[in-house]
Amino acid sequence: MLLSIEGVTKEFIAQHDKVLVLDKISLQIKPGEFVCFVGPSGCGKTTLLNLIAGLEQSTDGLIRQNGEKITSPGSDRVVIFQETALFPWLNVIQNVEFGLVHRMEAQKRHEIARALLNLVHLSRFEKAYVHQLSGGMKSRVAIARALALNPSVLLMDEPFAALDAQTRDILHEEIEEIWSKTKQTIIFVTHNVREAVRLGDRVFVFTARPGRIKKEFLIELARPRDINSEGVVIYAKQIQQELREEIEKFLKEEVDREWTLKKADFLRPAGIDLGSGI
C-alpha cells in the first residue's frame, strides 16, 4: 500500500469559528493507481491533496506513505497546480530543471529536462519565457517540471480546469500516456466528472462540507478511453447523480434555503421544433 489515509480530519479557524473541512477521511491508494477526487466546490478535495503533499497539517488522523507518516512537503510527492505556478524569472528548461539543481551536475539535469520537454512536445520552446507560452503549453511545462523529480506520487489539483476543451482532450491523452510509461501514482482533483471517469481507475465522490467520501466508483473501462464514449458517459451519469444531491445541499447552505435544482424541465417539447431548421 503506497498511501494510506487514516481518519484524516481538518479544521480551519475562520474568525473565531471552527470550520470542519474534512471529516474522518480514510482511504488507501495502491502504487501505480490513477485516483480521482470529485466533489462540489468547497468540499475539501484540494485540502486533502495539500495534506498528502505535506503543505498543510491535518487536525486529526494521519497519512502514511509506505508506512511512514507524512509531516512535510517532499519531492517524492509533487503537486501540479491549476495556476501552473511556473517561475517567470526562469525560462522553460530552467523551470523543468528547477527541482534538480543541487541534486546532480548541470549536464545530467539538462539531459533529463530535454528528454522531458521532448515527452511533452515542447523541445522547440526550451529557451522561451513563461509569459510567451499558451495555457496548454504552461500545463505541459508544469507536468515536465514535476516529472523531472521522478516522484512516486503526482498530485494534480485541477490542472486542466482553465484550458479549452480541445487542449484538455489532448492533455488527457498525454497524461495517460505518461502515466502508463512511468507507472507513477496519480491523484487527480477535478470538478469535471467526465474528466475523472476518462482518467481514473477509481473515482472518489466527496460530500459537501464537511467533506466525507460519499461513494467510491471503480471505473472498469478499457484504456485509452474516449471522453465521449458511452461507457464514460454512463459512469459520469451515475457520479453526477451522487454529486447532484451534494451540490443541492451545498447551494442550500450557501445561497438560499429554498433553493432546489430543477429537473431538466427547461427542455422544450420536441413537437414544437418539428420541421424547423431544415
Place this chain on the structure above:
Amino acid sequence: MIWEAVYKLGIWPPYLFPSPGEVAKALLWGFQDHSFLIGMGVSIQRILIGYFISLVFGIVLGILIGRFKILDETVGSLITGLQVLPSICWLPLAILWFGLSEQAIQFVIIMGAFLSIAIATDSGIRNIPPIYLRAAKTMGIKGIDLYARVIFPAALPSIATGMKLGWSFAWRSLMAGELIFVSVGLGHLLQTGRELNDMAQVMAVMITIVTVGLIFDRLIFARLEKRLRRQWGMTK
C-alpha cells in the same frame, strides 16, 4: 537654444546667469585641470562604497522584516518613520560620531539609501504569490535555497525599483554631504564655485552631476529593469 536666448535677453547679469558657451568653457577647464575628474573620481568611489553597503544592509534587513513578524512590528514602522527624515539630517550626528572623516559621509549615504532598499525588498517579498512558495516546497526546496532561488528572484522586480530609488537617494545624500562638509568631490567643487562667485563652474558641476547620475542609471538600472521586464513579460 532657449538658454542662449534668455541669456541674450539680459534679464539677469552674466555673473548670475552665464551663457552656455561660458559653462561649456568652464566644463572644459574643469576637465583640463583635472579638478572635475578628481572630484568625479572621489565622489564615485564614495558612492560605490556607500551604495554597496546600503544594498547589502537594505536587502538583508528587508528579507528579515519580511520573514519575522516581530521585526516588522518593531523595526518596520521605525523604518517608515526614518524614511521621512532627509538623510542630510544625519550629518551632524555622523560628524559627532565619526569626526570629519570618510566614514561620516559614508554614513550619510547609507542612511539615505538603505531604507528605501529595505522597504522595497520587504514589500517585494510580501507580494510574492504564495503559489510560488508552495510549488517550490512541493519540489523539496527549503531553507536558504528557498530564499536564494525563489523568494529573492520573485521579489527582484520590486527590489530593482528600490535599488534605483536607493541610488538616487545615495547620490543626493552624497552631494548634500559634500556641499556642507569640506572634502574633495563634486559637491565640494560646487561649493567652491559658489565661494568664488563663479556661476559658470557651478552650472558646469551641476551638469556633470546629472550626467554621472544618468550614465549609471543607463548602464545599470535601465538594463536591469529592461531584462526583468522581458523575462516577466511586461513589455509589449
